[in-house]
Amino acid sequence: MAEFRKGASSMHTQTTAQPVEPIFGREIEMPPGWKYKSLKLGPATLPWYASPESQLILVSFVCFLCPGMFNALNGLGGAGQLDKDAYASDASNCALYATFAVVGSYLCFNYTRNFGYVVFAGVLLGCCAGILWAAQGAIMMSYPPEKLKGRYISWFWLIFNLGAVIGSVVTLGLNIDNTGNDGKPIGNSTYIGFLILTFLGACLSWTLVDAKHVVRRDGSRIILMKHPTWKTEILGLWETLWTDPYIILLFPMFFASNWFYTYQFQDVNLARFNVRTRALNNTLYWVAQMIGALVFGFALDFPNIRRTSRAKFAWVAMFALTFGIWGGGYVFQRQYSRNNLGDQYDWTSDGFLGPMFLYIFYGFYDAAWQTCVYWFMGAISNNGRKLANFAGFYKGIQSAGAAIIWRLNGMKKPYMNMFASCWILLAGSLVIALPVMILKIKDTVPVEEDLKFVDEDDIIGSKHIYEKSEPERV
Template identity: 70%
Template sequence: MTNINEDVLFTNVQEPMRSNEPSGVELPKGWKYKSLKIGPFTLPSYASPESQLILVSFVCFLCPGMFNAVNGIGAAGLDDDAKASNASNTTLYATFAVVGFFAGTVTNVLGIRIALSFGGLGYCVYVSSYLCFNITQNLGYVVFAGFLLGCCAGVLWSAQGAIMMSYPPEKLKGRYISWFWIVFNMGAVIGGLVQLALNFDKREGKKAAVTNGTYVGFMILTFLGACLSWTLIDAKHVIRRDGTKIILMKHPTWQSEILGLWETLWTDPYIIFLFPMFFASNWFYTYQFNDVNYAQFNVRTRALNNTLYWLAQIMGAGVFGFALDFSNIRRTTRAKVAWVVMFVLTFAVWGGGYAFQRQYTRENVRGYYDWTDSGYGGPMVLYISYGFYDAAWQTCVYWFMGAISNNSRKLANFAGFYKGIQSAGAAIVFRLDGYKKPYMDIFLSSWILLAGSLVVALPVMLVKIKDTVPIEEDLRFTDETIEDVMGQRDVYLLSEPEKA
């Protein structure tokens, strides 16, 4: 391979260029590359990474966001002691675990818009199954909807992960992740508020179900999310503010993409050290939603907890996303500090959870908290802390992966591995909860997995994360040499990269 200067970024430009930015950077012609000025503010162009990320965030706001709102209340809002939701989610995540490994392949072949639209429709069907179950007790449809969503969600999250990690410049990756997480979790917050409003007067025990109108509203919102995905543009047309474009593989085939999936493990075996973090990242949801929120609170207080949980996620994503991009500290140092902070948080938050879990068992639940009870304050703070911790964990994992590479094809496969392994863990723990394993056992398994996976991932923080990713590292993954790429008929632009 011919050596090139690491201080230049190699990107594909396929259209004539013109200047419409104050900095003088040349951009292609067309409405989607024009910035909009409103008073003293200049909004990014439609084809900018910022605009595309916001659109993807609202797709997830309307689809996975509503999914989180439904599941966050515990037992998906049903009154069947979590049997139906555990069956559906076990099927969902087991399917997701398989599909996730190949979702990057599917996303690269289908493209962002089709992948996100297909994924969004699965969420609509999933919510409809709970409406059906609430009326007819049809368990078969609930399980089928879980299987379908497992297929759809794997593709949606792979597409989302590739965008979130590869679109931003290196120095803004944490910020982009936090922007996404804030908008995405606002969906769950709004969903929680809807549940709270519809169930405000319900002070019965945990067996009270949410209203059918809640599910109808969520069905409409998830369908709108699937439709919104068609407003996105293809990644090859997205251009950053400095004029650079996304590194893409040309004209992928099914064969080359499937081989590329395994090549990720062959050329980047260090990603295996992050697999335990992937596995742990959804494991604790079952405990928090079913074994804390559903087990200890009445229906209206569960709705309030659900809203506060996702609000805390927004706060956690904002704090960690911007901290991870703090420009006065080297990226290698930020990675190590993030690891230390997460390790301390793991023992602080889950240590508090241990004190709370000791107060009840699955066989001996001492009534159900209402927000008017004098003892509600402590559990409320704990549940908010769980939400903050989850956002911090997910933001750090995405940032770690995004710090390793800028290649969108590789990152799509990283995201596929992440969601696949994550879902394998979720499938197992939902099944364990279905078998009614002791609450303490599920709690301890969550805590041990989180702490242990941080220890296993430490070598990646110390060795693989650099202050910037050399262009050779990104191109090495594509089986193309610099001569091969330079010999293609497209025009290429060399420009200064974003500094970490």
């Protein structure tokens, strides 16, 4: 490693550095420039602009305004259209995930009923979303130090889902008197509001800095390819399968991670509740997501338990939640079918509270699942390039599953079949992933393992990656 560090140090030009407060008893020097100056705000000191914390918050707000608004709209069931028009939402989402656009396509659909344009928008959104989520996953998993990865994931999920909560509250306010009995979809003003917020989120993405400029609190940097190209990044996916074949055991979890959205949004919320009650359920669903992310994110970073033990506890918790929550879902699903829906629930209806709490727990479960999957991947490596490949696999396989289930729903498959596919996939994927929890997650990732298959001449930032960083204390 001495030769590696010596060679790596030659990659960095000498600049006048600025000192910051001692970390772990050492004086850390920072690069010059405004991006590395902390801001004093009363007794608090805000992190510098090019810190992992600041960059995570920025990407969180991009997702808050873009996919967060999309989730708020999609969570209404049928994207706010009535049941007879759910085919447009099904087809658009199938196209979206098959390519993995704009919310304005639903505004257009309100006026023109142009089915083709909604599907085209789904294709366009899918192309853009694949890039956004791959980058987001890499930032969330590779930027934080080992002992804070769960916390960073929870911060992102809190801010991201806050976008869906606010969007849902807006929708609820605009449709509070719409019981769905007048035969009209949600108003144009709802779609216009989502469109404006999404545009602002797209503009905010330009404020992110390059990963090579990010410096952690201990002075360490991120492992990155020096000159990445389309070819090297595509080949990197195959290299990851060669060097880390165990990641295949997580693929079923990836595949299942968005599979259940279709059932929850279309076959529960849309099928069983009127417009204003769907908006209320949607709000509570995303609030529950925030709570789930907070609980699991901080539990996964609990300092007094070894990380290997936390991984096993997380698996047990998810297995118990899978059978507890989805077992309750089975009881509810037995009460109706696609051909025999019965009366839709309003929040004034008798018996509404039970289904409402089930929907809340569905939201909590989703956040717990996503947080755990990201944390499992982040616990395997600290290598930014490898984690970007993991995120690429995650979003690609996740989207393939989502494309299939949206299409199945568009084909009017029985609700019980849709439900059963969700429960079986979730439980089965947990069983398949168990060897990763037992054998591959360690209390800390050794430097040599992270850089085993990395050519010194192909990376940047290597001098500062581990030389100054502290291992996780347990």
